[in-house]
Each structure stands twice: as C-alpha cells, then as structure tokens.
Amino acid sequence: MEKLLEMEEKQCKKIQPPTFVVQPSISIDGNCQTLGFCTTSCLKPTFVWKKLVEGGAKKKIVNSDRIQIVWEFLTRETRKVFWLGLKIKEPTIEDVGQYICTVRNKSGKLYATFNVDVPLFTEKPQNRKVMPDGKAPHFPRQPVTRKYYDESLELECFVDANPTPQVKWYHDNNLVNTDAGAYRCAIVNPHGKANANFTVELAGFSLPIFVEKPHISSRNDVDVRVMVMEFRAKSILEPTFMWQKLVGGGAEEIIAGSDRIKAVKKLEAGNVYYSALEINEPTGDKDAGQYICTVENESGTLTATFTPMFELPEGHPLFTRQPQLLQQTTSGGERAICLDVGYSAGINTQVTWISPKSEKMKESSRIKFKTNDEGSGNFTVQLELTKYTVKDSGTYTCLIKNDAGEIRFEQTLNIWGPLDDDANDGEN
Numbered sequence: 001m002e003k004l005l006e007m008e009e010k011q012c013k014k015i016q017p018p019t020f021v022v023q024p025s026i027s028i029d030g031n032c033q034t035l036g037f038c039t040t041s042c043l044k045p046t047f048v049w050k051k052l053v054e055g056g057a058k059k060k061i062v063n064s065d066r067i068q069i070v071w072e073f074l075t076r077e078t079r080k081v082f083w084l085g086l087k088i089k090e091p092t093i094e095d096v097g098q099y100i101c102t103v104r105n106k107s108g109k110l111y112a113t114f115n116v117d118v119p120l121f122t123e124k125p126q127n128r129k130v131m132p133d134g135k136a137p138h139f140p141r142q143p144v145t146r147k148y149y150d151e152s153l154e155l156e157c158f159v160d161a162n163p164t165p166q167v168k169w170y171h172d173n174n175l176v177n178t179d180a181g182a183y184r185c186a187i188v189n190p191h192g193k194a195n196a197n198f199t200v201e202l203a204g205f206s207l208p209i210f211v212e213k214p215h216i217s218s219r220n221d222v223d224v225r226v227m228v229m230e231f232r233a234k235s236i237l238e239p240t241f242m243w244q245k246l247v248g249g250g251a252e253e254i255i256a257g258s259d260r261i262k263a264v265k266k267l268e269a270g271n272v273y274y275s276a277l278e279i280n281e282p283t284g285d286k287d288a289g290q291y292i293c294t295v296e297n298e299s300g301t302l303t304a305t306f307t308p309m310f311e312l313p314e315g316h317p318l319f320t321r322q323p324q325l326l327q328q329t330t331s332g333g334e335r336a337i338c339l340d341v342g343y344s345a346g347i348n349t350q351v352t353w354i355s356p357k358s359e360k361m362k363e364s365s366r367i368k369f370k371t372n373d374e375g376s377g378n379f380t381v382q383l384e385l386t387k388y389t390v391k392d393s394g395t396y397t398c399l400i401k402n403d404a405g406e407i408r409f410e411q412t413l414n415i416w417g418p419l420d421d422d423a424n425d426g427e428n
Helices: 002-009
Strands: 019-029 032-040 046-052 058-060 067-074 081-089 097-105 108-116 135-138 144-148 153-156 160-162 166-171 181-189 192-200 209-221 224-234 240-246 252-254 261-268 272-280 291-297 300-306 324-329 335-344 350-354 367-375 378-386 394-402 405-413
Touching: 019 108, 032 097, 032 108, 081 097, 081 108, 209 300, 224 291, 224 300, 240 261, 240 272, 272 291, 335 394, 335 405, 350 367, 378 394
Parallel strands: 135 192, 144 209, 209 405
Antiparallel strands: 019 032, 032 081, 046 058, 046 097, 067 081, 097 108, 135 160, 144 153, 166 181, 181 192, 209 224, 224 272, 240 252, 240 291, 261 272, 291 300, 324 335, 335 378, 350 394, 367 378, 394 405
16 A cells, blocks of 8 residues: 555656545444544545643644554545544543544645544533533634734634634633633534634734735736635745635535636735635636635734625626727827727726836826726726836726725737837836
8 A cells, every 4th residue: 555655656747735525524333433534635644633721732643542543545546545543442531622633645634623522522422401402612724823014913713613603812712802821712502612722922023014915806807707715914934825616515625726726925025925716707607716825934824805796796896898009190199009998897996007127006197197088887997008118018907996896997009119218217
C-alpha cells in the first residue's frame, strides 16, 4: 500500500490542500465510540489528533489500550480518498471534550473537529432522555481572526447546529470584552456544546489585514459579462491565497482555474495585495453559493467571504447595451476619442471615471464628461478625450455606483504615433 501511494504521488501534476469528502461524525458500536471522516488528497497526508484541555491547550493523543488512531486508504478512479478515525473503547467521563484532527499535505491543511459530551457516557441507555431530532454544535471550519485597516479585530467562527444554539463570548473565562488575551466562544443547544478558542496577542501583530473590504462588482469584457469578487489585504509577510466554495454539507471545494473562472493576485505598493475571483457569464444555477478566500502568512489567516446575489436589488445599476469606443468630432471641430456607456439605475447614482494611473479623473481642457438622461431610468454617459497622444494609452474604467450596488466597465486604448512632449499628463 505505501509503495502504491508513493508511485501515485509522483504522478500528481497539481498539488491541492486536503478537503472533506465525508464530514466529521461520531458513531457508536457497542462500547466503542468512533470519531471519523473522509478526506481527499493527491499526496498521502500526515495527521495528528489532539484534545482541548483546560486553559485552551491542546494535548496530543497517542495510541493506548483504550484509544486507537486508525486510517484507511479508499481507492477511487479519479482521486485518492482517506478515511481517518479515532476509536475510544469503553469511554468514561474523562473522554468528554473537544477533539481536533489536523490533516496536512505539502499544499495546505484541514481541521476536523468533534465534540464528545457527557450524556453519551454517564447515563445508562434505559435512563437516557429521548431527544428530538437535532445536532450538537460543531465547527466545520477552523475559527479565524481578522484585523482591519482601522486596527479593529474580528474573531469569527462557523458553527453547524440544530436547533439554533445560545452563543456567549468569554475573555479569559470572563464575560467581558478587553483586548489581548484568550477568547472563547461557547455555543450550546440541548444536544451538546462546542467551544472555539482564540488567542489575541497585540505585540508584533502581523496577521494579514484588509485595506479594502471584500465586495462584488461586475464589468463587461467585449461581449462577456464578468462577475468580480475582490478585496485588498496588507501583509508584511508574504501570504498565500486559496479560493474555495461551500458545497452541500458545508464541505469546501477548491476553486481551480478554467476558461470561465480565474483567480487574480497582484502585489501593489506598501505590501498591499489585490486578490480577485473572476467568473465569466455567471448564472444562479452554476455559481450561486458562498465563496471564501483564505489569506495566510506565518502569523495567521484572514478570511474574505462573498455571497453573490443573482436577484439584484431594486435600483441596482445595469448596462443597457454594450459600451462603445467612438471616434468623433467635437462642436469646436477637434478630433476626439469617446468612451460611450449606456446604463439604467435608481436614484443617487454616481459615475466615476478612472485613468490608467488608477486616479480619479477630472474635467479639463482635454477631458469632458457628458451625461444624457434618456428617460425611464436610462442614461448614457461619455468620456470625451481630445488632443490625445501615445501617453493617453492604457485602461480606463467607468464605475457606476449607488446604494443598491455597482457595476464597472474597462476599456483599453492603444494610441499609436509619436510622443507629444507638450501633452499635460497630469490631466489624466
């Protein structure tokens, strides 16, 4: 078996982090309790089982007479699937608590959490209360800490529970909110409880932070509509970016590049990274759901979440036709290049033109903005550029925004000819 896995690992063309195939669950067989789940990984993963103990520390679990760590390789035609488990024989009150299995390969890691509660062990079967259908709280994802550009912190945990649980936050085991220290989120419903633990250290804090919060925009590339999920994050240490989509059962599917979906990463000035996921011609059937981008450096992680809305709110800007690039003559007889955009929108809509230098444009002797109200909420806006030279080449952006949302269009100008040293570049 080991030799077979080693041979197959050499054939892996693209290494991806491990992902859930079957979500973590607990089963009972006689006097044996089994904590188990299935994961897929191109490479054979390593895994470590730990138990949370008093104070939030994690104690590594090793094999003993009562506790056995097990794994099994399940063959699949298109991917490798591993079953990982922890068997506890004749469990006692000492076995109650939260268990975590960390699965790693060369590309990333995955956390499986389990909550073992008192009623499973302390009551005889004939004395146990009959509970309605439901689910004890558990965390399908590892808790995350975010730091924003305004220096604020956000601690976030995702919980799966039925019925809706009670949620309480603790700081150093007290129901108060201070700053540095150990934080705990306690989640309880009639079926059980779960705790998410965070440690906040303000000194030398170098987690990735948002400098532009996650948002969704759209643009038109030639005849293709593109949905863009984007944000900017600052990270002193070089980060990694991983895009995922939540699928049935809370599992996370790695988003790979394709002709229709593209992940973009760009380093900008001041250790700022631009990250985006672009989807061509998005539809509700294919692309609805929650998307997650995890930014990670050696100090921790930052999570950007997006939920595309395919039923747009009333008044959301929409393109009414394909934007055009026109050549025309002004009323004064000058040759001009004109970017022409038609749209519909609700009230209080603002139109902003952005130059190839990523600067907000202003009107000048060479640059004119025009707006034509065509009635029924339809408008045409134009950017008119005269006395243009090679220096005006680049990508221009039209951003149309109101309280209901925003859309944007990008047009690249390629102007050929000699450089005009008298042109005023500051006007763009």
